[in-house]
Amino acid sequence: MAFSLSRLLRKTFVVRPLxxxxxxxxxxxxxxxxxxxxxxGEFESLLSQDTVFGFAAIEEGVPGGKPCGxxxxxxxxxxxxxxxxxxxxxxxxxxxxRMLMDAVLRTLHAERVEALFLEVDENNxxxxxxxxxxxxxxVGHRPDYYRDASARQSNALVMRRDLR
Numbered sequence: 001m002a003f004s005l006s007r008l009l010r011k012t013f014v015v016r017p018l019x020x021x022x023x024x025x026x027x028x029x030x031x032x033x034x035x036x037x038x039x040x041g042e043f044e045s046l047l048s049q050d051t052v053f054g055f056a057a058i059e060e061g062v063p064g065g066k067p068c069g070x071x072x073x074x075x076x077x078x079x080x081x082x083x084x085x086x087x088x089x090x091x092x093x094x095x096x097x098r099m100l101m102d103a104v105l106r107t108l109h110a111e112r113v114e115a116l117f118l119e120v121d122e123n124n125x126x127x128x129x130x131x132x133x134x135x136x137x138x139v140g141h142r143p144d145y146y147r148d149a150s151a152r153q154s155n156a157l158v159m160r161r162d163l164r
Contacts, residue, residue, distance in 0.1 A: 011059050013096055015103045018054040018070060020047055025066045033086045035149055043072075046083065051075045055103040057087070057096045071100040073116075080108050082118035097130055105134070105163070114164050119156040121146045128157065136161045
């Protein structure tokens with residue numbers, strides 16, 4: 001067990017654009033975090049849209065490696081929104097979420113998009129901390145937006161980062 005943990009801690013990750021072939025893995029990762037996870041067909045439908053793009057984190061040096069985290073975003077009318085982002089539970093707090101968000105921000109800067117929006121569960125302190133460090137600020141909230149496995153509801157914080 002200690003050997004596999006030390007090996008896990010040495011892993012490094014790279015970010016690449018999402019591909020349709022990733023959809024099955026995206027659905028599996030999404031299922032770890034969401035009560036109503038998206039299916040591989042829903043991911044395929046989204047990735048087929050011209051306005052939707054995203055990035056996957058994969059272990060460096062592993063040809064054909066499956067995603068261990070991903071972010072999906074959509075452009076609309078000079079702005080953009082994060083549709084979903086997740087990292088495998090065993091690999092959290094390793095900078096993967098930041099790498100994924102940085103890739104989205106670089107893409108949107110290059111495209112001269114004005115602002116990026118997202119929603120985050122008010123109880124997800126690690127994600128809120130990351131988003132604030134990335135320059136997002138709260139601009140609103142959506143009451144009872146999320147529901148957990150026990151049917152308990154929580155609010156979403158609406159956050160925005162200006163890009164220009």
